[in-house]
Amino acid sequence: MARRTIGIALNGVTGRMGYRQHLVRSLLAIREQGGLPLRDGTRLWPEPVLVGRSEAKLREIADRHGLTDWTTDLTAALARPDVEVYFDSQVTAQREKALRAAIDAGKHIYTEKPIAEDLATAVDMARLADAAGIKHGVVQDKLFLPGLRKLARLVEGGFFGRILSVRGEFGYWVFEGDWQAAQRPSWNYRAADGGGITVDMFPHWHYVLEQIFGTVKAVTAHVTNHIDRRWDEAGVGYDATADDAAYGIFEIEGGIVAQINSSWAVRVYRDELVEFQVDGTEGSAVAGLRNCRVQHRATTPKPVWNPDLPATEDFRSQWQVVPDNEEFDNGFKAQWELFLRHVVEDAPYTWDLWAGARGVQLAELGLRSAREGRRMEIPEL
Template structure:
């Protein structure tokens, strides 16, 4: 509702559509499809959407609707995508594109064989903080990149003292929950695109809150992992460490923070901001445990300015996919790229279970 409908499709409509290289404009005409008629009707009325339906087959039968977008549950996604592909639709979906690598490769192959254009949401690449990291890397700021460290997460309420702020299925393994499945799909495309292709992983997961309260106020057993501590070896010798947790309280500048260290400089980025410390401006710290630290190390960093506008990342990728479908503009965020996220998930789960490093081979063509 928020990112894809209100801030993407409806925002595009409000601004007159997607502009093509020819100067023509493409206006999305959405139809909302779901299982609850009352919710659909209310959502459509609240946002001026004229069309909605509970009949997916009938909606897919309309030749005027060229793109099918899926943001349902992960377990249902491969079947929904396959149904849309069989109807001749171009397909675009949220991640993960499946719950296992085998499922992900199968649906990618089905889309490729059918010749439909396909894509997966990779919204983190469009975060202003990470766009600034990409600019720094392109400029050569880091020199030889050495290390990436990311802290992600926040405290998700159990439901007894405070209302829950994430769906209860997120914490049931049998319903497709788990932070490894949810977040390592993100970390795969972030690492691959910004820091170096992932070559191997070592991961330790945990279910740190064993019981939670669901939407009906009933207690249930949490069977999925709610924290994951991962180390990655990237091409070029870069080492990345990422802690993902729904059981941590935030004491940092943002809900996600990346620190990148290189021979010529370092950067720290959140969702929107990015600060840097070049080699020539790196201070000389003094270790003295007998005296209270008086230096504010944050003062030694310089903020990267906002020199360009940063649109909503979901909308930016929607516009790219629409131009890809209509004008055949280049597009790299395919279902096969999305399958790499499931490869990392499967490998991380194997690593946790077997307590060892797992190498990631190239995916089959």
């Protein structure tokens, strides 16, 4: 079987997300399955070029996986004609410069979010990419989670009737770093380094709401910093200046109201780290990362409020599990495959830099809503 190689410069691969999800569980997994099958019968073979600032870390990753191509010189990597795609999973503050360099070099762009630190920059980069005639995409991994794919299937099938509301809970306790090491990098909690849960998570919530339920028309948010002192990877204390919790109300076309709490200062009492409850006139659903449960109108019980008696109903048992009905692959890998087909076959692809810019817009307006204490309408870009 014929094989076509495509060079991909992976910048930020020494970070947790870049290494685990994008290199190991996506591109190397595609290679392990023999490449990505294309319509003409050939197999597309990703050839990673590891890019980063630390020679030692890059060499160690390359040796671990039998790779030979790595560099600390991004300019040199972008100058290579065999490199067709540039991928970025650096810290947000470093992303704009690298993406602009890749666009100038004529490379197709695939990037983590947020794509920029502010809306004006995000829009400018989307325009530059369009003008350059390159393909561009933004990671929107949560759309490919089994739980949310089942939820989208319910929406598309009309299960809910008229959708009334969406309630989302996301987060977990991130240790401060003094007596137990933090499970997130310290830059996440420094505003000067582009940290903050609003700029991190609101772009996620934007594409989840937009793609599954409809256009987000307005946002009202309260943003706060619950824990203002943390300890970094070296055990050195620092002032945590970025927000670690954001509580948002999102108004969606058709009258749907979404409420989503995001926090790195919450202890988990739910089945999964993120859960969405959707209520409609004909039924309701609760979806997490992998699972989804439903309760139809015809099987909805009639609870009665009586605080003087103990509850006797097992409410969770009154919901039905939604079956998989298909085999779900890793969400990051699934989107990588769609983007690579978009590049080489011109297959349809909607999650571009403009989608990324709309996510930045929601985060920016959410922060402004919190500062000014008011509802913010979201204009079309």
